Amino acid sequence: MTPARPRLNAGWLLVLPLLALVLALFLGPIVNILWLSVTDPEPGFGNYAALITSDSLTRILWTTLRICVICTAISVILGYCIAYAMVHAADGDRNRMLGLLLVSFWISVLVRTFSWLMLLGRNGLVNNGLEAIGVISQPIAFMRNELGVLIGMVHYMVPYAVLPILASMQAMDGRVVSASRSLGATGAQTFWRVYLPLTRPGVVAAALLVFIINLGFYVVPAVLGGGKVLMVAEYISVQVLITLRWGTAAMLAALLLFGVLALLFLMSRFMKLSTVFGGART
Numbered sequence: 001m002t003p004a005r006p007r008l009n010a011g012w013l014l015v016l017p018l019l020a021l022v023l024a025l026f027l028g029p030i031v032n033i034l035w036l037s038v039t040d041p042e043p044g045f046g047n048y049a050a051l052i053t054s055d056s057l058t059r060i061l062w063t064t065l066r067i068c069v070i071c072t073a074i075s076v077i078l079g080y081c082i083a084y085a086m087v088h089a090a091d092g093d094r095n096r097m098l099g100l101l102l103v104s105f106w107i108s109v110l111v112r113t114f115s116w117l118m119l120l121g122r123n124g125l126v127n128n129g130l131e132a133i134g135v136i137s138q139p140i141a142f143m144r145n146e147l148g149v150l151i152g153m154v155h156y157m158v159p160y161a162v163l164p165i166l167a168s169m170q171a172m173d174g175r176v177v178s179a180s181r182s183l184g185a186t187g188a189q190t191f192w193r194v195y196l197p198l199t200r201p202g203v204v205a206a207a208l209l210v211f212i213i214n215l216g217f218y219v220v221p222a223v224l225g226g227g228k229v230l231m232v233a234e235y236i237s238v239q240v241l242i243t244l245r246w247g248t249a250a251m252l253a254a255l256l257l258f259g260v261l262a263l264l265f266l267m268s269r270f271m272k273l274s275t276v277f278g279g280a281r282t
Contacts, residue, residue: 030257033250040247047251057252064231067146067221068214071153075210076203078154079161083202086162087169104159113223116152117143120224144226152220160213161206168202208267212260232256 037047051057086097119125120142127139142148176198180190196203218233225231232252239249 033253033257036246036250037254040250041245047247050248050251051255060230060232060235063146063229064215067149067153067229067231068211071150071157071214072207072211074150074154075157075161076165076207078158079206080165080199080203082158082162083166083169086166101159101162109156109219112156113152113220116148116155117223120148120151143224144228146225146229148224149221149229152224153214153217156220157210157213161210164205164209165199165202168199168205172198204267208263212263215256215259 038045040047051061082097082101086094089097121127122139122141122143124142126142127136130136130140131138142151172195176194177190180194181187185193216233217231218237221229221231222234222237225234232255236249236252239245239252
């Protein structure tokens with residue numbers, strides 16, 4: 001008697017065509033980018049070799065990495081403080097704070113950036129206000145430098161840092177903190193030895209999410225940096241639209257892709273990614 005052949009679930013018959021379409025639309029452009037990175041303008045790894053031989057590319061990559069790390073650190077610290085305040089606020093206050101946080105996602109990054117352009121200019125509200133109260137005697141150069149770019153990026157990224165940390169704090173068992181205090185630990189000891197380690201998955205998720213988004217930032221550096229703070233995403237745009245060096249642009253895009261995948265792989269070596277993004281901890 002021959003064993004019965006496994007039958008394909010009817011649900012898969014409905015999913016497979018859409019899955020094939022998604023894979024084609026998603027993997028097709030990625031394969032094309034990888035192909036361009038080793039074939040344009042000529043076959044080989046010359047585009048990748050430029051990462052070592054070209055001082056301009058090295059400088060752009062270092063600028064991007066430095067800004068992303070600083071922005072991630074500041075955003076996570078501010079996000080942690082905001083999430084901590086929300087968790088310990090009354091229900092009504094927490095809902096209002098969450099509402100304000102969610103409203104920020106509806107505001108375009110372009111609108112935010114031009115708002116900062118008006119606020120941080122030499123005759124903007126910030127400089128005029130500081131001069132009016134006597135803090136400064138001449139305007140501070142907030143624009144066309146890394147300081148302005150960091151201000152705009154942090155402002156945009158803080159809400160993304162708050163949500164994973166807030167979810168991690170809300171999922172924590174409050175009785176653990178109470179037990180720590182009842183055993184004689186001070187507030188600082190409880191925070192550093194109990195509260196912070198228990199919320200570490202949320203902090204890691206926030207840092208990972210913010211850093212990945214920062215790698216592809218284009219509008220904020222282009223507007224607030226004024227061409228003096230060149231990051232990878234803006235440089236890719238220049239290569240595609242102005243200099244028409246598709247191979248260099250494809251190489252940098254592939255480098256960002258590999259960097260994100262490597263970051264996820266490295267993170268998975270230390271903890272489960274499902275736990276980091278809110279999954280079960282078992």
